[in-house]
Amino acid sequence: KNSDLVRPSRPHPQSSTMSQSFWDAARSLISVTEKHPFLVSMVDGTLDLENFRYYVVQDALYLSDFADCLDRLGDKMEGVGGGEVSERLHRFAVGAEEAEKELHRSFFMQWNIDATDAEPMPNTLLYTSYMTRIVATRPVEEGLAVLLPCFWVYMHVGKCMLALRDELGDSVRRPPQFDAWIDMYGGEEFEREVKEYIAIVDDVVANGVGEDALKRMEEHFLMSCKLEHMFWDQAQDLMRWPDFSTTK
Numbered sequence: 001k002n003s004d005l006v007r008p009s010r011p012h013p014q015s016s017t018m019s020q021s022f023w024d025a026a027r028s029l030i031s032v033t034e035k036h037p038f039l040v041s042m043v044d045g046t047l048d049l050e051n052f053r054y055y056v057v058q059d060a061l062y063l064s065d066f067a068d069c070l071d072r073l074g075d076k077m078e079g080v081g082g083g084e085v086s087e088r089l090h091r092f093a094v095g096a097e098e099a100e101k102e103l104h105r106s107f108f109m110q111w112n113i114d115a116t117d118a119e120p121m122p123n124t125l126l127y128t129s130y131m132t133r134i135v136a137t138r139p140v141e142e143g144l145a146v147l148l149p150c151f152w153v154y155m156h157v158g159k160c161m162l163a164l165r166d167e168l169g170d171s172v173r174r175p176p177q178f179d180a181w182i183d184m185y186g187g188e189e190f191e192r193e194v195k196e197y198i199a200i201v202d203d204v205v206a207n208g209v210g211e212d213a214l215k216r217m218e219e220h221f222l223m224s225c226k227l228e229h230m231f232w233d234q235a236q237d238l239m240r241w242p243d244f245s246t247t248k
Helices: 018-025 027-033 037-044 049-079 083-111 122-137 140-171 176-185 188-206 211-237
Strands: none
Touching: 018 027, 018 140, 018 188, 018 211, 027 140, 027 211, 037 049, 037 140, 037 176, 037 211, 049 083, 049 122, 049 140, 049 176, 049 211, 083 176, 083 188, 122 140, 122 211, 140 176, 140 188, 140 211
């Protein structure tokens, strides 16, 4: 059994764009993330359902903040005369809240989970706090960059997981929830959305972004790539907050 995800031949757009330069800067990190044991074990069917349930709850919390960040960026773009892009960013926010979280809600129903009072675990809070700070306090191009890995890395690992699933064929069995997740993020509809978001980033850059801003955009892209990896680390380890009630 192959223990590594299979890298597809064209995992991402190939043109020499600024977004591509961000991806190239993060390539070594992404090459590690695409082999993350949480993702590989989803495909080969060895991931414990407890870890996946943990992940889904945390991801639902993350997506709420992600959608809020997209809405904030949409408002910012409208404020600088980017009405068409603003509308698209708001639609992306709706997609995160409705389409992606609908998958999560279907899992909650299947498992009879009430996630109403769920709290973000450390790496969830770290990631959402970072991206919210950048979106809220920095120029719009930096906000666009900090959200880009959530689109692009998910598409990339989704394609890798699809390739490994095809390679393994009927030799393994996995819960249907794993397949539904792989189908969503490895699917053509999500790929179209990701490429559209990438085009927005590149269009904003093309309209005039200075060298200092480009450097900060790359820094945010790299940091979010790290935080994506750590988000799966957290689910792999079932990370919890320390028990502060224990007296020593």
